[in-house]
Amino acid sequence: MGRFDEKTAVVTGASRGIGRTVALRLASEGAKVVVNYSGSQEKAEAVVEEIRSAGGEAFAFQANVSDADQVKEMMDEAIKQFGSIDFLVNNAGITRDNLLMRMKEDEWDDVLAINLKGVFLCTKAVTRQMMRQRAGRIVNLASVVGVVGNAGQANYVAAKAGVIGLTKTTAKELAARNILVNAVAPGFITTDMTDELGEEMKEQLLSTIPLGKLGSAEDVAGTVAFLLSDEAKYITGQTINVDGGMVM
């Protein structure tokens, strides 16, 4: 028996990184999970397989979160197969880092489309179902750089700051319907995304983290799970930093 028995979750960008860990975590606590992916079908199927072999329920669904029609198809399929959508975890994200002066328009557009518009579209697409249910939880993956800024990531930072604002507004609009919306802002977490950073960059980063180490995807997934649990039923509109104390 887990705390998410009988619950249904849609996790975007769940084929790898934090999204994968969140999907596995929710499933391990009993949730039925839609493993959304955009390109990595094999990896998404592997996540589904891992959930099923542990006795859980899941299916993979390819959808580009910045495409309203694909998003709607995914949510319709989730309702068709599982009967409800209790949790939405907006995790899908990309980076196209560059200095502002060198940043191309399409680098800006791509990141904003996936990381910010994607959250809007997925949220909009589940709202109707959650309103009918008179219950729902949405957790958006932001980033501490969305709070403090980060050189070389104007697009990503703008999107993540946008996610924090969107989280607050959605929380206010939907609170009366018992739909709770929060954000989790990871700091430096060991994922494919941070593995790309150079050693020197990593050393420098560690010196800015009071806890002196990178976080793990499990650290983030644990916070997401908390926000989806009954224990968090009086929390909405918040952004929780999971960053080893980097931003206070």
Add this chain to the structure above:
Amino acid sequence: MLSTVLERVTKVVVDRLGVDESEVKPEASFREDLGADSLDVVELVMEFEDEFETEISDDDAEKIATVGDAVSYIKEKVGE
């Protein structure tokens, strides 16, 4: 006997907004007269969709402001 569109709309409005049936007149505005907020109106439209087994697009939904708007829209839509 089948209820009329007006009767069915009235029942949805009474149930959802908790107003008295006598207040649900055709000219009554959901927001101005019946105390609905904007999210209530969204939900009313969702309930009309369920009640009449039809889909109401966002564009159409925005034009539904009064009880009469809802009744005439639904009549046209379901061909009554």
